[in-house]
Each structure stands twice: as structure tokens, then as C-alpha cells.
Amino acid sequence: MSSATDRVPEATEVPRLLRYYRMLEPLPLGLGKRIFSEGFKLAAPYFRTIPAVVDSVRPGEVRVHMDDRRRVRNHIGTVHAIALCNLAELAMGAVAEMTIPVSHRWIPKSMQTEYLAKAKGRMQATATLDLPSPLGDKQDIVVPVRVTDPSGKEVFVARIQIWVTPKR
Template sequence: MSQLFNIVSNINKLPTPLKVRTLSMFFGRVIPFAGTSNVQIEELNQERSVLIIKNKKKVQNHIKGVHAAAMALLAESATGFLCGMNCPDDKLLLIKSMNLNYVRRAKGDLKAVAELTDEQRQQMINNDKGDISVKITVTDEDNQEPLTCEMIWAWVPKKRK
């Protein structure tokens, strides 16, 4: 497994409040932009990730909702962290495509839930290169979807042949 998987597995052994805080701080340091917007990681394992972004001033737009770019960051982070849990260390993980459709005004905090199938996980492990569309749902405090997303992640060997 990947180094990221090993680190997160150890953090996941902590009690829940400490685990959430530690995962969020870890990723905030690894990916400073995610840390700047205070993306919180509620759950992260090889099959699923759950991330939250609070509707706070630093991520708000002109109408006091979560800014569209912050919504994109949340969706990209949820899928990227999940793929990172499954991508072997000898491969480079890259976002290939982000398709975001803003369908309604978001209300309050946002939650992103991303999932990978066993087949997708095996593709990342067994194939030198490829890409997958990662299932992602973003909901607001009313459990409505303010945007629909498709995130396509690719991987290639770190060392070129």
C-alpha cells in the first residue's frame, strides 16, 4: 500500500474528535490551499471519504454562501484524498477533468462524500496508467445538492520509461 494509506491508517486509530482534527491538520499541511479554507476530514479510508467545509467568512461569496471555487476545492479534495489512499507510491496521481454544474444556491455548510468501487481500486493498483470517474455527492445543510460533479482522476508511472 501507499505511504499515505499507512499514515491515515495510523491516524484513524485515534478517538473520533482527535482523528478528525489530526487528519484535517495533516492534509492542511500537505495541501496548503485545503488548509487555508479549513476543509475538515470526517472520514477517510480506501473506499470512502467524507469532507466538510464550513460556511465561514474566508470561503464566502458576495451573498454569504460558500464560494463556487471553495465548492470545487471541497469536491476535488474529497476525490483526490480518496484516490491518494489507493494509488501506489510508484504512480503519480493527477486530476484530469473537473465537471461542475452549479444547480442551486447552497445553504450553510457543505459535505462531500466520495466513493470508489473495488474495481476502480484494483485498476489503480494493477494498471501502470489509466483514469477513473470518481463518484462524488456534495450536499448542503438542507441535504440538497447545490452542485453536481464529475471528477476524473488519472495516474501514470512516476518514472518515465
């Protein structure tokens, strides 16, 4: 199995979302990342319920952070479990869009989660996606997402299964 990061896509097959990210990223003061993040969240409006910003993007790996704000906390003052799920799904969606060839489409099929520790502070999610080579006609692919707190401690993990099929 080869990693998606091992192969450089042809210019015509670079996903549109990756082209947008590369175009906006150089803007100063993190403005490009914020513009990109807000645009990405418009595609799936529920993502706008969390204060998330896409930090880095490359085929095979995406990093997203979510600030600890009152609106994402639960009754005990920690980041709410569903806010963590939303962060994981946002990271998974971004990495799928950046990695899956434009000849294919994907949709989430299931999510398994584990809450490992109290989530406090800015959460950092890293989603990775290694595509099988060759990519089959119809298949399930698992996207692991790891969420850490400001100290680097893993507080949440998700395994999101996506269904990938060719566009017809």
C-alpha cells in the same frame, strides 16, 4: 469492474496516508481527524484556504466537511463556487491517495462541475473511486464527488478526471 472496497490490501501496500488516518482517528473529541486533516492540507497548501475536516476514510470512499464561514462565502451569502471546487478536489485527492495502489501515481486532469442549489451551512463532500480491475498501465479514471448541505440536499457535483500511471 470490482470496487476498491472489495479488496483488502496487503499490509505492505497500505497507502501511507491511510496508515496515518487509522493511527490518528481514535484520538478523542475528533482531535485525530483534525490533526490528520491539517497534515493532509499541508501537502497541498491551497487546501488550507477552506475550513475542511476529513471525516471518514476508507479505500474507495472519503467524506470531508467544510464549515460555513465568512471566508468561504460569496457576495450573496452562500458558499462560494470555488470553495466548493476546492472541497471537491480535497475529497478527490484523499480518496485517490487511499485507493490507488502504491505502485501507481495519479494527477488531476480535468474537472466538470454543476452547481445545483444555493450552498448554505456545513457542506459534506463524498468522493468515491472504483478502480478497474486490473489497473492498466496508463489510464483516465473519473472520480465523482457529491456535495450536500445540512439537510442532505445535493448542492454541487463534480466529476474529476485523474490520469493514473505506474511509478517507474
